[in-house]
Amino acid sequence: MKLPSVLAERIADGLHFRHEQKTIVAVVQDVESKEVLMVGHMNREALIRTLTTGYLHLWSTSRRRLWLKGETSGNYQLVVDLRVDCDGDAVLIFVRPQGPICHTGNRSCFYRDLGILQV
DSSP states (O other): OOOOHHHHHHHHHTSOOBTTTTBEEEEEEETTTOOEEEEEEEOHHHHHHHHHHSBOEEEETTTTEEEETTTTTSOOEEEEEEEEOTTSSEEEEEEEESSOOSTTSOSSSOOOOGGGGOO
């Protein structure tokens, strides 16, 4: 999925970037398995780069910088589709993973069950 920058900017203009860092929630889902792979944040620039390049870009709230998912691991996430929620403050991004999405090497960031929380 690659959109012209004019259209990507128009889409960004319609969203409600909130909180201190002016971000929206980004839920990332595998387009084929429908498995939720991760949840992150996007600022306006991350959204526009995602829409215009076809690769998932996110905003790191801890490092306060834009990053291309897979830039160090090589596990890029190819964007197939993107949906906006009813409030315009969250997006659902369908990707075709080019490897594990989690920094731990797991396919999904949601690999832990509640058993790990028991004391």
